[in-house]
Amino acid sequence: MALTHGPDTGPCAVCKKPSARPCSRCRVDFYCGKEHQTLDWPRHRKGCGVLAVESNEALGRFVVATRAIPAGTILMREVPLVAYPVVLLPHAACTGCFARLPLGPLQGCQRCGFPVCGEACSLKEVHLPECSAFQRAGFKLSTKLYLEDDKYMNALKALRVHLATQKMPQGRRLAELKSDFQPRGQSGIPEVYAWELGQRVEETSARIAKAVSWLRGKVGMKWIPAKDLERALGAVDMNALQGSPCYNMDPDALQAVGLFAGHSLLEHSCAPNAFSYYWHNEDDSNRDDMETVLVAARDIARGEHVTITYLDGNSVCDAPTRRQTLLNWSFFCRCVLCRDPTELGLHLTAWYCGYCNRKGRRCLVEVPDICGFGCEGCGEGGYVRKDAEGNGWAEVSRLEARIKELRGSGQKVPRKVWKGLLSEALRTGGVLHPTHALVLQVKKELAFERALDKLAGRVPADASGQAGDLRQDVAYTRELLRVMDVLQPGISPARRDCLMNLYDLTEALLELPGNENNEALMKEYVELNEKIQPCLINPQEKKNFPALFAET
Numbered sequence: 001m002a003l004t005h006g007p008d009t010g011p012c013a014v015c016k017k018p019s020a021r022p023c024s025r026c027r028v029d030f031y032c033g034k035e036h037q038t039l040d041w042p043r044h045r046k047g048c049g050v051l052a053v054e055s056n057e058a059l060g061r062f063v064v065a066t067r068a069i070p071a072g073t074i075l076m077r078e079v080p081l082v083a084y085p086v087v088l089l090p091h092a093a094c095t096g097c098f099a100r101l102p103l104g105p106l107q108g109c110q111r112c113g114f115p116v117c118g119e120a121c122s123l124k125e126v127h128l129p130e131c132s133a134f135q136r137a138g139f140k141l142s143t144k145l146y147l148e149d150d151k152y153m154n155a156l157k158a159l160r161v162h163l164a165t166q167k168m169p170q171g172r173r174l175a176e177l178k179s180d181f182q183p184r185g186q187s188g189i190p191e192v193y194a195w196e197l198g199q200r201v202e203e204t205s206a207r208i209a210k211a212v213s214w215l216r217g218k219v220g221m222k223w224i225p226a227k228d229l230e231r232a233l234g235a236v237d238m239n240a241l242q243g244s245p246c247y248n249m250d251p252d253a254l255q256a257v258g259l260f261a262g263h264s265l266l267e268h269s270c271a272p273n274a275f276s277y278y279w280h281n282e283d284d285s286n287r288d289d290m291e292t293v294l295v296a297a298r299d300i301a302r303g304e305h306v307t308i309t310y311l312d313g314n315s316v317c318d319a320p321t322r323r324q325t326l327l328n329w330s331f332f333c334r335c336v337l338c339r340d341p342t343e344l345g346l347h348l349t350a351w352y353c354g355y356c357n358r359k360g361r362r363c364l365v366e367v368p369d370i371c372g373f374g375c376e377g378c379g380e381g382g383y384v385r386k387d388a389e390g391n392g393w394a395e396v397s398r399l400e401a402r403i404k405e406l407r408g409s410g411q412k413v414p415r416k417v418w419k420g421l422l423s424e425a426l427r428t429g430g431v432l433h434p435t436h437a438l439v440l441q442v443k444k445e446l447a448f449e450r451a452l453d454k455l456a457g458r459v460p461a462d463a464s465g466q467a468g469d470l471r472q473d474v475a476y477t478r479e480l481l482r483v484m485d486v487l488q489p490g491i492s493p494a495r496r497d498c499l500m501n502l503y504d505l506t507e508a509l510l511e512l513p514g515n516e517n518n519e520a521l522m523k524e525y526v527e528l529n530e531k532i533q534p535c536l537i538n539p540q541e542k543k544n545f546p547a548l549f550a551e552t
């Protein structure tokens with residue numbers, strides 16, 4: 001049986017005719033009949049039956065490659081077992097179609113009161129089961145309360161997932177999802193994280209208990225056992241996959257969350273080898289199914305674990321930040337990046353070594369909670385540079401807070417402000433190394449400034465007057481690309497964005513007076529174009545008509 005829960009229909013992989021016959025083993029490609037399935041087999045076989053589920057004590061279940069898998073192979077094609085909207089405060093989202101709702105008074109479903117765009121959305125299939133349950137309980141929510149407490153949204157999720165578990169065939173797959181948020185295989189983790197994990201488990205239990213007791217107490221759904229609702233919300237916490245439509249840069253785009261049978265088995269890695277994305281199928285109004293595909297970002301070797309990141313793939317973070325976020329899934333990360341004291345040579349969490357710096361050398365010391373503390377330059381342990389307050393963490397926290405404040409301002413931040421932040425962070429005597437994740441985040445703000453200006457319809461600064469800035473941005477983007485080669489390798493969207501930025505900046509450099517005949521630059525420009533091509537095939541096209549994109 002396929003690991004995944006896929007759509008029932010799709011275009012034939014060869015002739016595009018609508019078909020209801022997916023490959024029974026992987027359910028990735030559809031065929032109109034035997035003839036086209038046989039014709040496509042040489043291509044299709046590369047990704048068919050290449051995944052197996054294994055388990056161990058530390059990770060629970062995880063997915064491995066049973067054969068070598070080439071980059072770009074579509075490994076899973078799924079629709080959610082159940083889906084619900086993402087509420088991005090201060091906006092509510094429609095319970096039926098998941099669209100973000102405008103600010104101001106909310107319109108509620110006439111029967112249960114949960115927010116909707118209008119009557120049509122309140123009659124959507126996805127909403128009807130919970131709406132009937134509220135009617136059976138004789139309860140209608142006062143819509144204006146909805147955004148005041150997250151228990152209403154949590155209650156809706158619990159109910160929706162629980163009711164979907166009653167329906168076959170999805171129900172059986174939903175019942176198989178990990179739903180307990182007790183940490184496992186976590187012996188030997190730093191004390192501070194063990195404590196935080198315990199705290200997080202308590203908070204999650206309290207949040208779940210609050211929503212469940214509201215449903216059974218205030219609403220009166222006593223006929224649903226508390227443990228079933230708790231299980232449903234636990235499965236949401238452990239497995240939900242959030243996304244927006246593929247390649248949609250619009251911040252107002254629909255945001256939704258789904259529980260997927262196959263994707264829920266995937267292990268997290270901070271340096272993953274696969275990525276997934278999904279979208280609302282707008283080109284076919286009858287399809288509202290948020291198809292999701294999992295793609296091999298790079299070549300994956302036989303026996304390798306197939307991994308995705310549970311974090312925001314576009315953001316570069318130090319180990320403590322990654323660990324804090326991953327506590328939401330009740331685990332302390334043991335991925336290849338987090339296990340290596342040097343973070344695969346990226347040193348995203350490193351500070352300067354006080355000993356080496358005193359001798360005028362620039363060396364790194366790993367931060368205590370990541371690896372046991374030692375400098376790769378001088379071998380000394382236990383002495384890192386401190387800021388004026390004698391506390392390296394204070395400097396890190398200050399920079400982090402400032403970046404957050406500037407990004408959250410909603411205004412274009414002048415270049416000189418980011419530059420100032422960077423020189424402050426990298427000043428002589430400072431704690432942070434130039435490869436620290438926070439420093440890279442500031443460099444990214446600078447490196448992508450022109451691209452963001454274009455995206456926002458602003459005219460980028462005239463390159464000819466800003467040659468120095470342009471060269472600097474090229475250097476920063478090259479640095480980010482080296483990081484992405486490890487963190488988001490191959491054809492992943494984050495690496496593609498870096499490549500495209502570098503391509504655009506190189507083009508601008510070539511236009512500067514005196515650079516027209518710069519052969520090295522021209523060569524890099526051509527090579528970048530070649531590297532970008534494999535990342536550019538629209539995965540939606542590739543998914544629907546794979547034979548058109550087959551390598552010859």
Ligand SMILES: C[S@@+](CC[C@H](N)C(=O)[O-])C[C@H]1O[C@@H](n2cnc3c(N)ncnc32)[C@H](O)[C@@H]1O
Nearest residue numbers: 059060061178264265267268329331333334335
């Ligand atoms: C979405 S589930 C993945 C499938 C799950 N292992 C199972 O048995 O169903 C997420 C859970 O997998 C485990 N996990 C995933 N990635 C991990 C990692 N890098 N390190 C440790 N545990 C991980 C954690 O227990 C986490 O709560």
